[in-house]
Amino acid sequence: MKILFLSYYFEPDLSAGSFRATALIKELSERLPKNSEVDVITTQPNRYHTFKSDSLAIEKRENISIHRVQLPNHKNGFFDQALTFRHYASYVKKIAKKNRYNMVVATSSRLMTAVLASYIARKQKSKLYLDIRDIFVDTISGVFPLYITAWAVPIFGALEKYAIKKADHVNLVSEGFKTYFDERYPTATFSYYTNGIDDVFMNYQWPTNLEENSERIILYAGNMGDGQGLHLIVPELAQSLGKRYKFRLIGDGGKRSLLVSKINELELDNVEILPPVKRETLLTEYAKAHILFLHLNDVPAFERVLPSKLFEYAATGKPILAGVGGYAAKFVSSQIDNAAVFNPCNVQQAVQRIELLSSEIQVRERFLSKYSRKAISRGLVSSILQPNSSNNGLC
Numbered sequence: 522m523k524i525l526f527l528s529y530y531f532e533p534d535l536s537a538g539s540f541r542a543t544a545l546i547k548e549l550s551e552r553l554p555k556n557s558e559v560d561v562i563t564t565q566p567n568r569y570h571t572f573k574s575d576s577l578a579i580e581k582r583e584n585i586s587i588h589r590v591q592l593p594n595h596k597n598g599f600f601d602q603a604l605t606f607r608h609y610a611s612y613v614k615k616i617a618k619k620n621r622y623n624m625v626v627a628t629s630s631r632l633m634t635a636v637l638a639s640y641i642a643r644k645q646k647s648k649l650y651l652d653i654r655d656i657f658v659d660t661i662s663g664v665f666p667l668y669i670t671a672w673a674v675p676i677f678g679a680l681e682k683y684a685i686k687k688a689d690h691v692n693l694v695s696e697g698f699k700t701y702f703d704e705r706y707p708t709a710t711f712s713y714y715t716n717g718i719d720d721v722f723m724n725y726q727w728p729t730n731l732e733e734n735s736e737r738i739i740l741y742a743g744n745m746g747d748g749q750g751l752h753l754i755v756p757e758l759a760q761s762l763g764k765r766y767k768f769r770l771i772g773d774g775g776k777r778s779l780l781v782s783k784i785n786e787l788e789l790d791n792v793e794i795l796p797p798v799k800r801e802t803l804l805t806e807y808a809k810a811h812i813l814f815l816h817l818n819d820v821p822a823f824e825r826v827l828p829s830k831l832f833e834y835a836a837t838g839k840p841i842l843a844g845v846g847g848y849a850a851k852f853v854s855s856q857i858d859n860a861a862v863f864n865p866c867n868v869q870q871a872v873q874r875i876e877l878l879s880s881e882i883q884v885r886e887r888f889l890s891k892y893s894r895k896a897i898s899r900g901l902v903s904s905i906l907q908p909n910s911s912n913n914g915l916c
Contacts, residue, residue, distance in 0.1 A: 522557040524549075525617060525647075527627040527638050529609065531563035531587065535797055537829035538654060540719055540894075542628050545652075548898035549905065550585050560620065561587045562613050564605075588616060602631070610637050617641050624648040626905055632657035632677060635684040642687055649687050650905050652714075654694045656701055656825060657681070663820035664747045685709060692904060697825035697848025712904050716829035717897035722836035723889060725804050731811050731839075731880055736767045736791070739842065740810035742803055743830055745774035750818030750866060752776045754844060756783040757868045759792045762875070768792040768814070771806060807837050812878060816844035819865040827852055835860075835888050840878035844871060859883045 526549075528542035546561055553559070565578075580587040590612040592605045610633075622645055627638030635651050642649035658677050662670050685691060685706050692712045693702060702711060745751050751770065759768050770780075773796060784792045798806070807813070813834040817823040824847025831853065834841050841860035843853050850862045859881075861874035890896075 522554055522623050523621065524553075524557070524559045525620070525622040525625045525638075525641060526559050526561045527613060527625070527629075527634050527641075528561065528563050529606070529629075529631075529634050531561065531589070534564075534566040535800070537716060538628060538630055541652075541654070541716060541829075544717070544719065544894045544898045545628065545901055546585060548895070548902045550583060552902050552906065553584060557584060559585050560616065560622075561585060562616055563587065563589050564609055565589045565591045588612075606633050613637060613641070617645070621645065622647050624650060624905075626650045626652070628652040628654065630654040630657070632681060632684065636680045639684040639687040648689045650690050650692075651684065651688045652692045652694070652901065653698070656698060656822060659701065659822035659825065660748070660820075663822040664818070682706075690904060692901060695825060695827035695848060697827060701825060712900075714897050714901045714904070715827060715892065716832050717892050717894035718832045718836045718889060719894045721800055721804065722833045723893060725808075725836075727837050727839075727882070728808055729882055731882065732809070734811075736765060737811040738809060739766055739768050739812045739814045740771070740806060741768070741814040741816075742771040742798075742806065745770070745772050745777040745780060747776060748818055748820075748823065749774070749776075749816055751816060752780040752783055753818065753866050754816050754868065754871070755780065755792060756787050756789060758871050759784075759789050760787055761868055761872050762791075764791055766791060766812075766875075769795065769806070769810070771795045771803065772797055807833075807839070810839060811880070812840045812842050812875070813837065814842050817846070817849070817865055819846070823865070824848060831857065832892055835885050835892075838882040838884050840880070842871065842875055842878065856888060858885055858888075 526546060528538060530536045530539035530542065532539055532543040546559065549559060578589050590609055592608055624647055625638045625642040627634050629635035629651065635653065638651065639649060658674060658681055661677065662674050665673065688709065690710050692714050694715055696713045702709065741751065743749065755768055755770065768791060781794060815828060815830050815834065817828065827849050835857050841857060843860060843862050844865045845853065845862060846865055853860050853862050859879050861877050863870040863874045
């Protein structure tokens with residue numbers, strides 16, 4: 522068996538897609554039938570333009586070959602991403618043309634990796650397995666202005682149909698996606714393997730109690746874009762909470778400059794913004810924090826998603842303050858102890874909810890066991906190798 526595996530992000534890049542794809546390839550490598558091979562085609566680290574890490578352009582690991590294309594410089598804008606993806610797609614087609622694959626597997630958030638995988642699978646008449654991490658059509662309709670969505674939604678809707686209808690099996694990373702896909706693709710076969718907790722979080726020696734400081738550190742680590750809407754909540758929330766709390770924000774993204782501008786405008790000295798860091802450093806930052814913070818913008822599409830950040834946050838045992846709605850709110854309330862939920866962009870409610878959090882560390886053993894990355898990857902690989910299995914992956 523020869524498999525083509527497409528993921529726009531892969532180690533050592535810093536993103537949920539990278540962590541998921543890397544763990545999946547490791548599990549797949551161990552369980553492939555004898556004499557099988559996988560070609561992974563990905564990119565050099567590019568999730569954040571402020572984070573660079575050297576990695577091999579071509580890397581061989583037993584039955585896995587990893588090809589990383591260097592993308593042109595970009596800053597994650599909509600049209601920037603379109604141009605860089607075109608570069609990636611050309612590279613994928615060039616390699617695929619020289620090989621014959623029995624199956625194409627793709628993990629995709631912004632849809633186009635799935636579309637590219639569908640194109641290759643159609644050309645080669647091979648099986649297609651898609652792991653869908655976001656509903657891109659839903660997202661752009663809620664985030665982008667009308668002059669973009671007026672033409673983008675019909676086009677990307679057609680591309681989504683092109684990708685999904687070819688797939689032999691589709692995994693959805695959130696059960697909140699179920700109604701959207703069931704309505705549009707009633708004959709498709711779906712499973713629901715969520716994001717998971719990586720071993721580095723499972724095995725880390727987390728503090729057993731919170732350090733008593735004059736100020737309590739509220740930590741956010743991740744992207745700072747429209748989807749997270751940090752610029753719509755953090756400045757006003759930091760101002761309302763006062764000097765008893767200090768926000769430490771680690772990451773980068775399209776709305777970082779706007780966030781900084783609002784912080785400066787309010788003359789806040791209890792918000793600190795740091796560039797992206799490697800995971801080893803991030804673990805230390807998590808360990809020092811008193812509360813871990815998560816927020817999604819107040820957009821209907823985000824009521825379906827399940828943020829990957831929740832899984833690593835939960836592994837720490839630290840209190841969690843989450844500004845989420847819809848499926849994510851239900852998930853947090855039912856699955857994660859000592860986590861407070863408030864409606865997105867609602868500063869007053871966030872101030873009230875933060876007082877409900879216990880200051881104690883709570884080991885979430887049941888959650889850790891259920892959502893370990895290894896367990897999730899094991900289920901995903903089983904569904905790749907047996908795409909018509911009755912196991913739907915519901916967690």
